[in-house]
Amino acid sequence: MDSAMIEVRELVKDYGRTRALRGIDFSVPRGQIVGFLGPNGAGKTTTMKIITGYLEATSGQALVRGLPVEEHPLETRAHIGYLPENAPLYEDMMVQEFLDFVADIRQIPAAQRRQRFRLMTEVCGIGDVLSKNIGELSKGFRQRVGLAHAMIHDPEILILDEPTSGLDPNQIAEIRKLIRELGREKTLILSTHILPEVQATCDRVIIISDGKLVADDTVQGLMTGDGARIQVLVAPRGESPLEMEKVVESLQKPDSVRSVSVVGEKEDGLAVDVLSDAAVDARRDIFEAAIAADLALLEMQRQSVSLEETFRRLTMEDGGEHV
Amino acid sequence: MSKTLTIARREISAYFNSPMAYIVVGAFLLISGYLYFSTVFLAGTASLRSFFSLTPLLLVIFAPAVAMRLVSEELRSGTLELLTTMPVRDEEVIAGKFLAGLSVVASGLLMTLAYPLSIATVGDLDWGPVIGGYLGLLLCAAALIGIGIMASTWSRNQITAFILALMIGLVLWLFDKVTFFVPASLGRVLEYLSIDFHFRNIARGVIDTRDLLYYFSLLLISLFLAVLALRRRHA
Ligand SMILES: Nc1ncnc2c1ncn2[C@@H]1O[C@H](COP(=O)(O)OP(=O)(O)OP(=O)(O)O)[C@@H](O)[C@H]1O
Ligand SMILES: [Mg+2]
Numbered sequence: 153m154d155s156a157m158i159e160v161r162e163l164v165k166d167y168g169r170t171r172a173l174r175g176i177d178f179s180v181p182r183g184q185i186v187g188f189l190g191p192n193g194a195g196k197t198t199t200m201k202i203i204t205g206y207l208e209a210t211s212g213q214a215l216v217r218g219l220p221v222e223e224h225p226l227e228t229r230a231h232i233g234y235l236p237e238n239a240p241l242y243e244d245m246m247v248q249e250f251l252d253f254v255a256d257i258r259q260i261p262a263a264q265r266r267q268r269f270r271l272m273t274e275v276c277g278i279g280d281v282l283s284k285n286i287g288e289l290s291k292g293f294r295q296r297v298g299l300a301h302a303m304i305h306d307p308e309i310l311i312l313d314e315p316t317s318g319l320d321p322n323q324i325a326e327i328r329k330l331i332r333e334l335g336r337e338k339t340l341i342l343s344t345h346i347l348p349e350v351q352a353t354c355d356r357v358i359i360i361s362d363g364k365l366v367a368d369d370t371v372q373g374l375m376t377g378d379g380a381r382i383q384v385l386v387a388p389r390g391e392s393p394l395e396m397e398k399v400v401e402s403l404q405k406p407d408s409v410r411s412v413s414v415v416g417e418k419e420d421g422l423a424v425d426v427l428s429d430a431a432v433d434a435r436r437d438i439f440e441a442a443i444a445a446d447l448a449l450l451e452m453q454r455q456s457v458s459l460e461e462t463f464r465r466l467t468m469e470d471g472g473e474h475v
Numbered sequence: 476m477s478k479t480l481t482i483a484r485r486e487i488s489a490y491f492n493s494p495m496a497y498i499v500v501g502a503f504l505l506i507s508g509y510l511y512f513s514t515v516f517l518a519g520t521a522s523l524r525s526f527f528s529l530t531p532l533l534l535v536i537f538a539p540a541v542a543m544r545l546v547s548e549e550l551r552s553g554t555l556e557l558l559t560t561m562p563v564r565d566e567e568v569i570a571g572k573f574l575a576g577l578s579v580v581a582s583g584l585l586m587t588l589a590y591p592l593s594i595a596t597v598g599d600l601d602w603g604p605v606i607g608g609y610l611g612l613l614l615c616a617a618a619l620i621g622i623g624i625m626a627s628t629w630s631r632n633q634i635t636a637f638i639l640a641l642m643i644g645l646v647l648w649l650f651d652k653v654t655f656f657v658p659a660s661l662g663r664v665l666e667y668l669s670i671d672f673h674f675r676n677i678a679r680g681v682i683d684t685r686d687l688l689y690y691f692s693l694l695l696i697s698l699f700l701a702v703l704a705l706r707r708r709h710a
Contacts, residue, residue: 201556208709241554249488
């Protein structure tokens with residue numbers, strides 16, 4: 153039995169002469185929250201549109217619950233809730249009218265409607281705008297209505313293209329909480345440009361760049377796989393002034409240190425970044441090395457490499473040609 | 476309720492929530508009213524002849540104006556993605572939109588029933604041709620709405636969709652007006668392709684399957700091409 157809720161195989165998509173996807177493979181098991189990252193034009197939206205059946209792949213396949221999306225459009229769509237990028241909505245409808253329409257198309261049984269509407273109103277925070285025209289809503293409220301549309305039929309799979317774009321900080325926090333709660337039983341793919349969001353909500357991160365998959369790992373794995381960084385501030389112990397080369401040379405001596413770079417000169421000393429392997433704590437070695445080189449260690453702080461740095465390194469590597 | 480009807484109902488309420496439907500139907504009533512009353516007052520006879528002879532041409536203009544937004548607007552605003560990623564078939568989308576467009580035009584036609592009724596109150600009215608005439612107008616409207624929806628799937632710009640549908644409709648309407656200039660054999664073909672020719676047949680009160688077949692094929696072909704265009708949008 154195939155337990156993957158979503159699977160894409162060698163997905164390739166051409167828009168005319170532009171190749172947007174160049175062979176993407178991944179699969180998402182039930183109950184996982186996947187953060188979908190990548191620079192502008194990487195192909196996140198395109199991949200989502202193929203999984204939801206809005207676009208057909210040029211080659212390759214998308215499967216939802218083991219069924220190929222192209223051959224089973226109605227069955228697969230029934231299990232998916234989709235929030236397209238920028239939440240396109242019928243502007244001429246009132247929010248309540250729109251949700252009724254969606255419930256009719258989704259054929260939600262009358263017995264469940266009341267409860268589903270109440271829940272959506274509550275979790276998406278749209279109680280006050282139900283009788284407003286969608287065309288008159290602010291961007292954040294449109295986004296919330298789009299989310300309600302995506303979740304109203306209680307789908308097993310949620311595909312959200314930049315779900316928190318345009319929301320205020322309170323709402324972002326609420327949506328993140330909601331996503332984490334949903335993630336217990338549902339399968340989620342969400343794209344975003346907000347890296348802390350991924351850290352806060354996702355079990356797993358998929359990074360694509362220029363139509364190719366460049367990373368597929370846990371958040372922890374991505375942040376430590378690259379090593380740890382130790383920020384150090386050193387000063388001379390004696391009278392003689394510091395020599396940069398000497399400092400770099402002496403701090404590089406321990407085996408646990410991978411590289412050393414000078415960040416800048418400060419009033420009270422020299423700021424240096426030391427990169428070490430992730431697995432070991434190099435702080436002792438650095439301390440010993442500093443003493444041996446007759447340096448005073450004023451500050452030392454260990455940080456894991458931020459997701460942002462990993463993201464930048466992975467997506468700018470091969471020239472990073474962006475549109 | 477079926478998904479087709481759900482979509483039709485949404486579109487109908489969208490029409491009556493915007494001034495566009497009122498303007499288009501209003502203009503249609505104004506012009507058809509002029510056609511009717513000008514014969515009443517100028518010629519002094521209460522007759523529907525000029526109303527029935529020119530209303531097909533009015534429909535050639537007004538049906539595309541009603542249909543133009545049906546798909547174009549969804550393409551422009553991106554809601555087609557919202558709609559077609561729900562479990563609904565492209566055929567249901569097109570059928571629902573067709574029903575909505577036809578309802579709007581039919582409601583305009585319904586209001587013109589005031590003319591024959593006003594004649595019936597003052598004198599004798601032969602209802603046979605009137606019923607035939609209205610059946611013919613309804614068939615014309617259905618085919619033209621179909622063409623309008625087809626054109627609407629071709630462009631995200633409503634005006635472009637309108638002009639394309641208007642041109643197709645005008646050509647179909649003109650076919651039997653130019654038979655005089657072409658060889659008789661070609662003339663027969665053109666006549667058969669003409670929207671107005673079949674209308675006149677039906678309006679005479681004679682219901683011939685060939686005339687019905689013409690309108691139904693025109694409608695089905697346009698709706699089929701509309702579904703095809705929607706499907707190609709996914710590729
Ligand atoms: N309808 C289209 N026609 C032609 N090219 C397109 C179309 N949609 C997307 N593209 C191209 O495909 C590539 C991938 O676009 P996509 O929208 O999937 O990127 P994305 O990762 O979602 O970017 P963003 O972060 O800006 O949302 C881009 O180069 C884009 O220009
Ligand atoms: Mg995108």
